[in-house]
Amino acid sequence: xxxxxxxxxxxxxxxxxxxxxxxxxxxxxxxxxxxxxxxxxxxxxxxxxxxxxxxxxxxxxxxxxxxxxxxxxxxxxxxxxxxxxxxxxxxxxxxxxxxxxxxxxxxxxxxxxxxxxxxxxxxxxxxxxxxxxxxxxxxxxxxxxxxxxxxxxxxxxxxxxxxxxxxxxxxxxxxxxxxxxxx
Amino acid sequence: xxxxxxxxxxxxxxxxxxxxxxxxxxxxxxxxxxxxxxxxxxxxxxxxxxxxxxxxxxxxxxxxxxxxxxxxxxxxxxxxxxxxxxxxxxxxxxxxxxxxxxxxxxxxxxxxxxxxxxxxxxxxxxxxxxxxxxxxxxxxxxxxxxxxxxxxxxxxxxxxxxxxxxxxxxxxxxxxxxxxxxx
DNA sequence: TCAAACCCTCACGTACAGGTTAGATTTAGG
DNA sequence: CCTAAATCTAACCTGTACGTGAGGGTTTGA
Numbered sequence: 001x002x003x004x005x006x007x008x009x010x011x012x013x014x015x016x017x018x019x020x021x022x023x024x025x026x027x028x029x030x031x032x033x034x035x036x037x038x039x040x041x042x043x044x045x046x047x048x049x050x051x052x053x054x055x056x057x058x059x060x061x062x063x064x065x066x067x068x069x070x071x072x073x074x075x076x077x078x079x080x081x082x083x084x085x086x087x088x089x090x091x092x093x094x095x096x097x098x099x100x101x102x103x104x105x106x107x108x109x110x111x112x113x114x115x116x117x118x119x120x121x122x123x124x125x126x127x128x129x130x131x132x133x134x135x136x137x138x139x140x141x142x143x144x145x146x147x148x149x150x151x152x153x154x155x156x157x158x159x160x161x162x163x164x165x166x167x168x169x170x171x172x173x174x175x176x177x178x179x180x181x182x183x
Numbered sequence: 184x185x186x187x188x189x190x191x192x193x194x195x196x197x198x199x200x201x202x203x204x205x206x207x208x209x210x211x212x213x214x215x216x217x218x219x220x221x222x223x224x225x226x227x228x229x230x231x232x233x234x235x236x237x238x239x240x241x242x243x244x245x246x247x248x249x250x251x252x253x254x255x256x257x258x259x260x261x262x263x264x265x266x267x268x269x270x271x272x273x274x275x276x277x278x279x280x281x282x283x284x285x286x287x288x289x290x291x292x293x294x295x296x297x298x299x300x301x302x303x304x305x306x307x308x309x310x311x312x313x314x315x316x317x318x319x320x321x322x323x324x325x326x327x328x329x330x331x332x333x334x335x336x337x338x339x340x341x342x343x344x345x346x347x348x349x350x351x352x353x354x355x356x357x358x359x360x361x362x363x364x365x366x
Numbered sequence: 367t368c369a370a371a372c373c374c375t376c377a378c379g380t381a382c383a384g385g386t387t388a389g390a391t392t393t394a395g396g
Numbered sequence: 397c398c399t400a401a402a403t404c405t406a407a408c409c410t411g412t413a414c415g416t417g418a419g420g421g422t423t424t425g426a
Contacts, residue, residue, distance in 0.1 A: 013393095015402065025403080030384060045392040047403055053346035060343020066298055070382070081344055087325045091312035098309070098340065102302040105295055112292045115249050119285040126281070129274035142270045157281065160243020161264055163236035196423095198372065208373080209414060228422045230373055253412070 011040060011049040021058040028058075035075045036061060067101050068108075122157035125149050194223060194232040204241040211241075218258045219244060250284050251291075305340035308332050 014025045031037045032048075037057050039048035064074050077097065084090035128149045134141060143162045153159070197208045214220045215231075220240050222231035247257050260280065267273035311332045317324060326345045336342070 013402080014404095024384075026384060026386085029405095043392080043403095045403085046405095047392070056339070056343050056346040059339055063298070063301060063339055063343070065383095066294065067302070072382090078344065081322060084322045087317070087320050087322045087328075088312050088315040090322045091309050091315075091325070094341075094344075095306060095309040095312075098302050098306050102299065102306065105299050105302060109292055109295045109299070111249065112288055112295065115246070116285065116288050116292070118246060119250070119281050119288060122281050123278060123285065126274050126278040129271050129278075132271040132274075134270070137270050139264060139267045139270045139273045142274070145270075156239070156242055156246055158277075160239050160246065161261065161277075163239040196372080207414075209416085212375095213414065226373095226422080228373085229375095230422070248413095255412090 011051060012054065013043075014039075014048050014050070017050050017054055017058065020055050021062070023058065031058075031061060031071070034071050036071060036078065067105065069101075118155065118157055121151070121155040125151060125155050125158055194234060195237065196226075197222075197231050197233070200233050200237055200241065203238050204245070206241065214241075214244060214254070217254050219254060219261065250288065252284075301338065301340055304334070304338040308334060308338050308341055 012020070014028055017023075017028060018025045028037070028048075032039070037050075037054060039054075040051045041049050043049055061071075061074060064077075065071075069077075077094070080093060081090050084093070128147070129142075132145075132147060154162070195203070197211055200206075200211060201208045211220070211231075215222070220233075220237060222237075223234045224232050226232055244254075244257060247260070248254075252260075260277075263276060264273050267276070311330070312325075315328075316330055337345070
């Protein structure tokens, strides 16, 4: 069983930290390699031992990951911070960084809302197919569907599927049609 | 100059398609390899020639990519569609799929809004550092900052940086401190 | 006819964030 | 003491979505 590291009772072993944060120990190893998190010390046998604050650091990593930071970028933030001479100046840099991320996040929200709209249009279109005039027709028929779908154009989500012919199987030289063999 | 393929005036060469969609020709090659898009034909010399509908297909790929589909998944959608016997049934499958994606998209919007809030809290906290009582202090001082930041706890974005000691450089066996050498 | 664009097919490289062995060691509990 | 569980290092594998040449053909306009 996992008895939270007895040598120093308040220290966590890697498995404890992993469970506490929902990450794998491999991930924690990786974060260490990349300079994102160091164990406070090691056991006499070499086991990593973490202070509870490591859990905060891990959450922080998760948070920044969600914001689109790469692990390298996080390392940059950390280095930048800890190598800074003046506290408030470092704070200012962070502020600028977060401000930028805030805008990116809002942009991302906008984009996702566009996608949401796109999906809703697509769904509205497909709704109408439930009352299709030719229920047993093969899909190829849909390409020339004359039914009224209640909108001027097919939504991109649906149009993109039908505008091009079905994709062939694995491509590969050898069996393509020369254009002058067609006309 | 790029004169849009003369053999059949309405056909696009790969470069035209690339420019029309903002993708690289390499990407288009890739889509073809993965069965997402086939050229309508080839020129006598082997150049890929696309119908205008290919632009729609490309946009569709982009759209689904934004929704978190992988290229393989898109291929699945396409295959599923074109191999379906009954049009409306295929439409129904699509509908279910898009419905699921719609929920995922909304979930993603929720998550991003949480991140937005997190960022705003972090920024509010850092704002107050501009009026720091000890402006010339090194960042290590911030860890024990006693200034009033107007909130009960440090926001996770800031706390995660300060709770753990600065990350060492490249980790590597050999120079860690045995726990019993400390006390 | 000729050169500048353009395109072809391999085939290997890249970045990201880990997963997955493997073989050896350490720790905790009975 | 002995064993099962946890951990250690090292090194290679995965999947995604392309990028980047190399080496050589094709188109096109002048």
